[in-house]
Every structure is written in structure tokens, then in C-alpha cells.
Amino acid sequence: MDTQELEKRSIGQAMWRGFKCRCPNCGDGHLFGRFLKVMPACSECGQSFEGQRADDLPPYITITIVAHIVVGLNLSIERASDWPLWWHMTLWPALTIVLTLLLIQPVKGATIGYQWAMRMHGFDPLGDVHDAGLHTRPGDGVRALNNAGVK
Numbered sequence: 163m164d165t166q167e168l169e170k171r172s173i174g175q176a177m178w179r180g181f182k183c184r185c186p187n188c189g190d191g192h193l194f195g196r197f198l199k200v201m202p203a204c205s206e207c208g209q210s211f212e213g214q215r216a217d218d219l220p221p222y223i224t225i226t227i228v229a230h231i232v233v234g235l236n237l238s239i240e241r242a243s244d245w246p247l248w249w250h251m252t253l254w255p256a257l258t259i260v261l262t263l264l265l266i267q268p269v270k271g272a273t274i275g276y277q278w279a280m281r282m283h284g285f286d287p288l289g290d291v292h293d294a295g296l297h298t299r300p301g302d303g304v305r306a307l308n309n310a311g312v313k
């Protein structure tokens with residue numbers, strides 16, 4: 163069985179369900195047990211979430227989104243008004259913290275939804291077979307080239 167023979171999954175639907183912090187498979191079960199702690203499996207359909215590898219991607223995406231909003235607003239208001247410095251020093255850090263806390267969980271959910279839809283990492287039923295080629299030892303590349311007759 164090849165991964166391409168498996169049922170195609172909707173990336174947009176899975177990411178939207180993940181963004182809503184729901185199971186990307188059924189859309190009903192909760193994806194998170196605590197703030198950023200992913201449940202081991204969906205309580206509704208049983209889909210395992212053990213295979214997710216969101217890692218550092220959600221913070222990177224969140225930083226990019228929040229920075230564009232905060233810097234854009236900051237520059238617009240700076241040009242259009244004459245706010246006192248302490249307003250700026252109060253508003254922008256507070257807005258950055260609030261937006262980050264609001265976005266990080268939905269962004270992580272959307273990331274997991276994408277990984278699930280694309281059958282990435284532990285969501286790939288052939289994961290062990292596909293990952294086998296990634297586990298190499300130092301010198302494997304040179305040995306492979308030598309075996310192929312490349313000098």
C-alpha cells in the first residue's frame with residue numbers, strides 16, 4: 163500500500179477544524195487538553211494525535227502574524243496621531259501579549275490539522291517505512307557514492 167492510494171483529506175477543512183481547536187478528522191472532539199497540551203486521541207472518533215510534530219512552527223507563524231499586525235498598527239497610528247510616548251509603551255507590548263496568547267493555540271491546531279491532512283510524521287500509516295531512509299549514520303552518503311562508482 164502506498165500513501166497515494168489512501169483517501170484524500172481536505173487540507174482547508176482539517177486546518178479550519180484545527181484552528182477551532184477541534185479534531186481535524188471529525189471536527190467534534192477537542193484537540194487540546196490544556197492550553198497547548200495536545201490530547202493523546204480524539205474523544206469522539208478515536209483519531210490518535212500522538213503523531214503530531216508541530217514543534218516550533220506555531221510560535222514562528224504566530225510571531226509573524228502578530229508582528230505584522232502590531233508593527234502595521236504602530237506605524238499607522240504614529241503617522242496619523244500624536245500619542246504620548248507612554249501610550250505607545252503601554253499599548254504595543256500589551257497588544258503583542260494578548261494577540262500571541264489568542265493566536266498560539268489556534269495556529270498550533272491548524273498546524274496539526276495540516277500535518278494530519280498531509281499524513282505527515284506520525285499521521286502517515288507507512289511512517290516507519292518512509293522514515294527508515296532518514297536514519298543514516300555518518301559516512302553513509304560517502305559509502306553510497308562509492309558503491310555507485312562515483313569518485
Ligand SMILES: [Zn+2]
Nearest residue numbers: 185188204207
Ligand atoms: Zn475526532
